[in-house]
Amino acid sequence: MLYDAHSHAKEKDFKKYKNIPVIVNGLDPESNKEVLKFSEKYENVFAAIGFHPTRFSEYLEKEIYAEFEEIKNKKNKIVAVGEVGLDYKYSSKTERPVHKKYFSEILKLAKQINKPVIIHCRQAEGVVAKMLKNYNGKAVIHSYTGNPELIEDIKSKFYFSINTFIFKYPEVKKLVEIVPLSRILTETDFPYITDNPKTSIKKVIREIARIKKFSPEDVEEQIEKNFKRCFNQL
Numbered sequence: 011m012l013y014d015a016h017s018h019a020k021e022k023d024f025k026k027y028k029n030i031p032v033i034v035n036g037l038d039p040e041s042n043k044e045v046l047k048f049s050e051k052y053e054n055v056f057a058a059i060g061f062h063p064t065r066f067s068e069y070l071e072k073e074i075y076a077e078f079e080e081i082k083n084k085k086n087k088i089v090a091v092g093e094v095g096l097d098y099k100y101s102s103k104t105e106r107p108v109h110k111k112y113f114s115e116i117l118k119l120a121k122q123i124n125k126p127v128i129i130h131c132r133q134a135e136g137v138v139a140k141m142l143k144n145y146n147g148k149a150v151i152h153s154y155t156g157n158p159e160l161i162e163d164i165k166s167k168f169y170f171s172i173n174t175f176i177f178k179y180p181e182v183k184k185l186v187e188i189v190p191l192s193r194i195l196t197e198t199d200f201p202y203i204t205d206n207p208k209t210s211i212k213k214v215i216r217e218i219a220r221i222k223k224f225s226p227e228d229v230e231e232q233i234e235k236n237f238k239r240c241f242n243q244l
């Protein structure tokens with residue numbers, strides 16, 4: 011069975027997700043509501059709600075903290091807290107310490123409600139790796155394209171979800187080489203980098219199999235186990 015650990019699919023896209031368990035991620039209060047509604051309707055759609063770092067600047071601090079509360083209140087309806095993280099490409103130097111504070115609050119919150127966090131990190135890989143070094147909750151680092159050396163200390167402790175960027179960035183191939191297969195998940199980041207979940211997950215599995223020198227069938231089976239271990243409820 012194919013699994014998608016990171017998607018932004020909406021209800022209108024559901025046809026593309028037949029027989030594919032998918033974790034749909036919210037980005038802000040509005041999309042979090044949509045994600046919850048979508049996941050309640052379909053058995054194979056699972057909700058992750060969070061606050062994307064590129065969305066912070068459009069909200070007041072009190073609105074952001076109110077949404078953090080909302081995440082706690084919805085803990086029984088979600089399988090993870092996401093999408094969250096740090097994005098230094100789209101934040102100014104003055105915003106960064108504030109975003110870091112929000113992210114560390116989110117990590118605490120996720121640990122408190124016992125859910126994995128789904129992390130976006132862009133041009134902030136070193137900072138995220140440092141923050142996670144002593145984190146004892148669960149985490150999925152999604153679409154990592156940074157220097158693989160930065161995650162050396164955390165590569166066996168957290169999950170890494172791999173999408174078709176594996177064909178675009180040599181760093182992703184290197185990442186797959188060094189991360190244990192028991193820590194690898196598949197994802198699409200639909201609709202941003204693919205509009206065909208099934209085909210792209212299959213292609214990614216074949217590439218992981220090639221790099222890890224296993225059969226695609228064995229990789230698919232191991233990834234299924236990883237999903238079940240990572241997101242308890244699936």
Ligand SMILES: [Zn+2]
Pocket residue numbers: 016017018035093130199
């Ligand atoms: Zn995303």
